[in-house]
Amino acid sequence: MATAHASNSSNLVLPAPLPLDSGQALDRVEIAYETYGELAADKSNVVLIFHALTMDQYVASPHPITGKPGWWSQSVGPGKVIDTSRFFVLCANVIGGCIGSTGPASTAADGCAYGMRFPVITIRDMVRAQVALLDALGIERVHAVIGGSMGGMLALSFAANYPGRVDRVLGIATTARHSAQNIAFHEVGRQAIMADPNWREGDYYSDGKSPDAGLAVARMAAHITYLSEAGLTEKFGRRLQDRTAKSFGFDADFQIESYLRHQGLSFTTRFDANSYLYITRAMDYFDLAEEHGGRLADAFAGATARFCPVSFATDWPYPTNVVHALNAASAPVSFVELSAPYGHDSFLLDVPALDRVIKGFLE
């Protein structure tokens, strides 16, 4: 029997083709997922965590490529805010991803990688795949769904589309739809990838040269939006990197330049450029109101869960926008706006107030 703090890595092939919002269906869908803690006999203790755009299922276990601790290790574990000695925590790689679940790098029926033949998917498709996973595991209802950023979109989508299957919905730093500005930043990233000659219309898996330069630029552009202006100023300001004077050249004179270059480069070692295209597309397509007749409140009309949207005052790409709709749907809502200075990425950082909110909400 696994001890409470151990994680289990699993893969499961869905028993039936997965219907997609595009009208297509995806055959032989594989879902890679991590679990932490033990499933209660009555299966009442499941906490389903959805990961963000560039994250994966390694929420609290070392990443297989980078070796770094899981992205939410500080909050998920025995005795931690999301206590794995009490909850059975489940986190799956989204479809379209590149860390084990079926995505554009996966092998299609003809024996070659999908590449851009992979169907365009939506946030709801990602959720549908994970509901199929729950079905396969015999889990009818979950104690809570939790996610930050894109993970929060999945949490909201889960609540809207499977209202009878969740008791608590915790969406952190998220939105019910992407704004023009959100789409714009993603489009810059996609164009950077597609402009890389190694992208070759997405057909780059066989020859070992991938569009890393374009993917790095995409990551850099996105990364700026994850941090607040004040956070960037505090963390970097105009401080120079390993030098006392400007070089009058094009090296990374400023710490912020060095940091961004590092973020871009290191990202390419663990992420697939085509997955970046597909997942950003799914995020841009996300509009929960549109899926429910144009009125966001109607998306939550059948919801019986308690909701806890958490926003950060410094999160400029994802300002608060879901609370009014939840109130309009008379859903039980405990809205929290935290003043964490780090912007959008605050949910990954050490914010004690967030810990208290999560811990209290899961009771």
Next chain:
Amino acid sequence: MATAHASNSSNLVLPAPLPLDSGQALDRVEIAYETYGELAADKSNVVLIFHALTMDQYVASPHPITGKPGWWSQSVGPGKVIDTSRFFVLCANVIGGCIGSTGPASTAADGCAYGMRFPVITIRDMVRAQVALLDALGIERVHAVIGGSMGGMLALSFAANYPGRVDRVLGIATTARHSAQNIAFHEVGRQAIMADPNWREGDYYSDGKSPDAGLAVARMAAHITYLSEAGLTEKFGRRLQDRTAKSFGFDADFQIESYLRHQGLSFTTRFDANSYLYITRAMDYFDLAEEHGGRLADAFAGATARFCPVSFATDWPYPTNVVHALNAASAPVSFVELSAPYGHDSFLLDVPALDRVIKGFLE
């Protein structure tokens, strides 16, 4: 004799090498400039306009490549806010630029283009070149310097470094130094250009293939920052481009995508990628306080001019930051914050309140 509304295109080679902040000097510096109106006999009516990063000297005359009207045609002309029947308006392409003034695409002494052998220049170097132009034209003092965005940096630098040569300083949507976030966005653009294999370390002038794809991505990333989130939402929202439903593909489904792609592509027809590298570098290096012992107020200690910094409340990359320093230096300041909804680019758009400010300040 030219009529009041005609423009004159001129080129002048500076009579002496231009000393640069890097310690180098630039030989045979050519300055391309436009003039509008007539120079008064006592030369008392000169308004020197500095252009922004991607603009040029064609402030109120058709652009030679695009054929479009000058970038500030609505404000500069006979009877207009900057009245060329009264003022002699002068606007020069900055050094490092690509529309006639000496820059990385210019021919070096060895008969080949400079490319990345061009020295890294600063905002103060750009100003120094234009002061040399004034000297060559026998203009000792100007009625006003005016500029928006980078043009405002030049205006502030002019006032700080040549305090006896200007009576009025109008800096619009500008800053006394680039923040970490400003630098970050520029660095993304530079990395996009340098990642383009056609860039070839800047040595691309001879074979006809230029790094247009990288330059377009750079332009797209920067362009997002020129518009406010509210402006983007109002102008584009999530509206689709020439279709009634999402394509479930990677075409430009959303209007904002189509707009950005167009902005990126059209930019490459009129701008040189290396110039983009050099000019953004100059902007990132700009720190008026640092140039004056670390205290911004000291930069203006010797100034006798009247100052009018104009900010737009929706301009997120360039929030107000120069007014306190001017007050600390006891400079005569009339600070104006306008509520134009368009963000940073408001100074190029139709903002009647801005017209009134400029007109009044030039009296």
